[in-house]
Each structure stands twice: as C-alpha cells, then as structure tokens.
Amino acid sequence: MAAWLGFAAFAAGQQARRSPISTLIDARPADLLVSPPSSNWPSYNGDYTGRRYSILSQINLNNVRQLRAEWVFHSPNSDSMEVTPVVINGIMFVTSANDAFALDARTGRAIWHHTRPVTEGLIDDAAAHHNRGVGVWHSRVFMETDNAHLLCLDARSGNLIWDMPYADTHKNYGATSAPLVVKNEVLVGTSGGDDGVRGFLAAFDARTAKRLWRFWTIPGPGEFGSSSWPGKSYLRGGGSTWMPGTYDPELNTVYWGTSNPSPDFDGRVRPGDDLYTDCLLALNPDTGKLKWYFQFTPHDLFDYDATETPVLIDAFYRGRPRKLLVEANRNGFLYVLDRTNGHFLSAARFAEKLNWAKSIDAHGKPVLTGIEPDAKGSRICPGFSGATNWYAPSFNPSTHLFYFMDLEDCDIYYRKPQQFAEGQTYYATGTHRVPGERAQKVLMAYNLDTGRFEWKYPQIGQGQSWAGTLTTSGGLVFFGDDSGYFEAVNAKAGSPLWHFNTGQNLQASPMSYAIEGRQYVAIAAGSDIFSFALPY
Amino acid sequence: MTEFKLTMNKRNFLSLEFGRWLSNSSDRFSAAKGRRPRAKRAVLIVVVPLTFMALAPLCSAAAKAASDQARDGAATSSGPGQATAIDRGRAQFISSCAFCHGPDATGGRGPDLVRSKLVADDKNGNLIGEVVRNGRPAEGMPAFTMTAGQIADIAAFLHSQVQAAVQSRTMGGGAYPVSRLLTGSPIRGKADFDGAGGCTACHSSTGDLAHIARKYEPLELELRMLYPPGVPATVTVRLASGEKVKGTLVHMDEFNVALQDAAGWYHSYSRRQVQVSVHDPLAAHRALLNKMTQDQFHDLFAYLESLK
CATH class of the missing domain: 2.30.30 (SH3 type barrels.)
Known part of the structure; x- marks a missing residue:
C-alpha cells in the first residue's frame, strides 16, 4: 500500500514525470505548492502562479502533429462548460453546472457523479449555471454552486461532507468560479457584479467550513474609499470576485481581481474611483487584510472587470530579477506590476480597437478620451466583452513570452438611470452590436524582455469563443480557437502545428497531465471534455 | 419440446415478469440519484440482455399511469360487455385451441399467440378468423368451423391476453399471480437441485436457502434466481x-x-x-443457468417456492 501512496511522486513534482497509476488522493498544502505542474494539475491554473505552464514535454514540436483524441466525456447538463479539469493521480475532477464528476483520466469513464439540481430564480451569470471547476485539499474536493454554496465532497465517492452557503444575504449573488485552496483554507468569491451585489472574498476552513475571514471589496461607511459610495450604495457597488486568484507563498500574498462597479454604465451614482472595483487586491491569506491594491480602470463605465488571471512571473526585468505580476486586462492594456508592493512598472496597449483611453500614464492611470455611454449610444472599444476576458493567459519561461487571447471588438454603449431592485440586473442600460462591424479573436505573444508583441495569430470566427491558453515545455501553446477547433502552435514562432475540430464552441481553457508516463492535454468544449494523447 | 438455450428461454419466459421488475428497480435508482452502488450497476449491465434494456423507457414512462388499471385486470378498460365476450372467448379457446396453444395462449405444441404478429395486427377477428376457418394445413393446424360471434369472442380473449402481457410489467407489488409462476414440478425441481442441476455445490435447502420462499415474494425469488443481484466480483x-x-x-x-x-x-x-x-462469486451460478432448460427453471422455482 505504502508504495502507491502516490503523493510522494506528486510532491517530487518536476523530477517525477510519471505519476503512479491512479491511487489515493491526499493533496497536502505542500503538494499544492509544486510548480510548474507536471503529472498532476491540482488546481484551476495548475499551480499558484497562474502561468499555465506544464513541464511535460512528451508532446512537443516534433510530434504534436500525431496528437489524437483519446476519449470524450459528455456532460449531461451543460452545453457550455467553462471548467478547467483538475487531475490528481490519474483521477480527473470536472464540474458542469451544479454537478461534479470524478473521471478515470486514462479513459474518461465516470467514477462518481455528485449531482444537485440547478437553482431556479437566479439572474444573469448565475442563471447560466456556469462552473469553472474544483479545488482539492487532502481527500476533499471543493466546488461552488450557482447559488454560492461551497460544497465539500469526499474525493473517493463524491459524497457530500458539508455544504456552506456563503452569500445568502442577497439573492443577486451567485457563483461560477473554481475555489482556490491556500494552506488549509478555501477561498471563494461570487458573481453578481453587474447585479448590484457587494463583492467580497471569503476564506473557509477546509476541514470545518468555519468562515475565517471575509474581505468586502466595496468599503463600508467611513472606511478608506467610501467617498465613492454615498448612502447605502456600498451595499450594491459590485466589485465581485468571480475568478480564482493566484498566490505567492514566499510573500504570503494572495492576488485576486475584482469586477466592474454596479451599476455598470451609469457612473453618476458612484462618484470617484469606485474602490475596490476593477482592482487587483493583494491580501494576506491568514487574515484577509489588504496589503495593497492596484486599480486598472478607475470609475469604470465600460464593464472592464479586472478578473483576468494575475500571472506571477519571476524574471529579469529591465536588467534586474524581479517578482512581477503580469495581467492582460479587459480594458485593452497589458500591465506589469511589482508584486511585492503593487508598484506599476509598465503598460502596453494590445487592443487595436481601443478608444476609451489614450494611454496609461507613468503611475498606471489611464489618460481618458472622454468617451462615455450616453442616452443616444456611443461606440466604445473594447466592447462589452472586453479586449480579453477570464479565459486563461499563460507564460512560458523558455520563450519568455506571455500568451493571451485578444478580442478586437466594439459596442455601442447606452446609459439610463436605474433604481436597484433585488431579482433584477443592475446595468443601468446596456450595449448593442455596432452595425457592419465584426469581431476578431487574436492569440497574442507578448515579449516581456522587449515589451513588444512577438507574434499575433488571428483566428477565423465571429468572436464568440471564450477559450484560453496553455503552454508547455514541449515548446507549444495550446488554445481553443474561435471556430470550435482546439489548436497547437509553436510557442516561439506562433506557427500552426495541429488542430482538432471539437464541433462545439469553446468556452474553457486547456490543461495537461500524465498517467503512467503518458502525457495528455485536455479541454472542455461545449458539453464535452476532450482528452488528447500521442498514439502508443 | 425443443430444448432452447437458456438465454432464449429466459427471454420468452421472463418478458412478462421482467418489465415489472425493471420498473421497480428504475424507481429505486432514480430515488438514489446517481448514488447507486457501483457494483450493483456493474452486475446489472453484465446480466441484463439488450432486449430488456430496450423495455426500460416503456416501463418508466407508462408505469404510474397504467398501474392502477393493470391491477384491476386487463378487462377493466374494455367495459363490462367486453368482459363477457372475453369469458366466452376463453371458454371457447380452452375447448378448441388450448390443446395446442396452451390454456393462456402463450404456446405449447403450437405457437405462442400472445406474441403473435398476426394477433397484434388483428382487428376484431378479421385476421384470426381467417386462420381459424382455413387452418394452416402445412403447419398441422386443422380448419375449424365457427360462427362469426365465436371468432369475435376468441379474438377478444386473445387481445385481452396481449393486453395483460403488456400491462403486467406495470403491476404493483404482490399483484403478479403466483399461479403463473408455479408451472413446474417441485418434485422434479428438488431432484434437479440435489442432483444433476448442481445447485448443492454452493447452496443448501437447509442452509442459505432455508425458508427462502418466506423471505421473498414469488416473483422476486424467481428474479433472484435468474438475475442474482448485488454480489460484486x-x-x-x-x-x-x-x-x-x-x-x-x-x-x-x-x-x-x-x-x-x-x-x-x-x-x-x-x-x-x-x-x-x-x-466472481456468481460465475458458477451463471454458468449453470446457461445450461438449463426452461422446464428446469420452472421446476427449480417450484421447488424453491416450496421452501417456506
């Protein structure tokens, strides 16, 4: 038995490319620190850095053309899965709406299925019942439900250990994210940033479900930043926390992005910067205390959530080694920060269609053009879906390139005063497509050394996909393209190498894992999980 | 009678009973919401022939609606006048037809008429009447002289038997008449059990199977014999x-x-x-089943049912 207490191999990480055959799961906090991920992919982003860089290289530049689908798992209750699978010791955990599945990652066969009905009466994102996956701690699997419950399941059986409602004070709250396990706690956020919730990040004891702390992203009366929130408006200011953050164990800091303010398009009821919306928060995971924040889009009028993955990169930057944080933001600029203190280092415009700001100044603040949503409608770029979004970026330390998906698109934005009401969205009106304009998805490779875009890979499609990237030490970037194809390109040159038609819209980000020395690459597409490997 | 292999026999024999069992078990499973024991499912998948799987949707969909009707018997739906026609038809059938087709029309020397395509297609005796009047000399069936009324009665009886077969799968607990199951000989069954059948290699009528008939309803007992549940490999x-x-x-x-x-x-x-x-603890059991004839099943079951 002891020989296949497989986590020895997990802990050994990089050197152990062969995971043992599927075996018991005991993801200790130390095991979750393994970086980069190899056989196991134990969290939404694979490791705490958010780089989505797999050390596996069996599938590489030379053989990726032979890559073929190994299995397909069909989920019965969602046609738009957004999950990134988590794999530990040959068992894959995926979610789909409020259901969780454990799959044999070698065959895609379901081992168990935890099911609960979707929640009726939700609104907006929560009503779409999206779910992005699980967190794992020891032998427990955690997921969020559409109505913002945190579920703790037994990894062996899927049986429910506990069920903690964590946002039950307001019915516009929901959840779509994957929880982030840090040390012995589970961090969860909510959706509802367009629906007048008061955003927060909460930490629960992974064993007991006790809430350890909660950080409100909208300051209460008298607190720093409260001048933006007159009266009771702080209770519906948005700033939700709908994507997993990243974590630097050395700095003992969790990095978490917040959404746009509420109401989205009418900023007159929320004067000033609207802290802490559209922010990157640096928090102490033990206490939930804010160390520093960086706001990308002060007083946002365009729905530019800052929930894109804040990627932690240690690199030589302008001649000296630095602990960086890189984020391609929905507002069309890519930011490089010093993650030890939140200092702004640089910003690079990546969206060609961009008219809300002229540039980013030396302090990281946007220089506005003055274009705003109004009653007649104004054409604003990037549009409602952002110049990029939650779909995962990645960073390859060999190429020193940062990969992410750019959406070239504009929308016509309208504004109209709106009273907040529970059970209704709180956009204060909305957006329309610009007649005659079409969207374009582009895979971007940003060179951290030169500050330039090394290559761009435009895609065929209508700009309707929501798929992210994965990069590997095999010299590859995997990503879901804009026409239902799962693709691999040369990480250095951006040249196409392989593609596979999933036949469905891609709304998820890929990952990689290995079993018995065989590398797999997997992605959710439409209602299915696809897993690929080289022929034997 | 021809000796069929078990798989064939089981299908003929159980197609009435199996539906009911399936509908019960599907209730059980849906209540368990995916929490069904894995091993049990594995056993089911191995054992249940595909034809039965195909019945499952029928059962689950129609089960609730039809079950009350079924409990009252097949005739209820057709009204009191029809019931008399069925009774007359039954008497007529027993005197003229049963010696070949069996008293319940499920076949004997002659074919099973409950599962006959011709009976299924018949409307008020239009097809049945033709066969009765002309016979089927090539297959050894003589022609019968009957009035239109007699033929209509026989047709009504046959259709009621078909209806009963269809509805039997939705019958509620305990409603299945044990007389339909107890068609074998307990004496032959005991002989087989203790002797050539080979059952005593694992079982004993005074040990694991003592008073087994008290523990289970007749239909369930028979199903457990033919589809032994729940012992994982x-x-x-x-x-x-x-x-x-x-x-x-x-x-x-x-x-x-x-x-x-x-x-x-x-x-x-x-x-x-x-x-x-x-x-697989049940491997020997399955191997035995595959060697047995339909008569042996009836006999063995009759014997088990005697172990009160």
Missing part, C-alpha cells in the same frame, strides 16, 4: 513490480481494469501492464 491486480492490489471490480474491458479498494479509493490499470485475476 473481486479482483486482484498484480503489478509489474510484483505488488498485488485487491478490491471490488468496478470495470473491466479489453484494455483497462478498475477496482475500488477497501478504503473506497479507485484504481485503474492498463491491462497490458498488469496481471488480472477476477473472482
């Missing part, structure tokens, strides 16, 4: 290192084997890399 996987892993067999195909160990953890292996030995 165990498996030992020998790894290349020589290490052995044991557990309950969860899944095995040509390529992979999967088991659940005593602590509940799942393990799966590529079969090319390991040696697998499966111990």
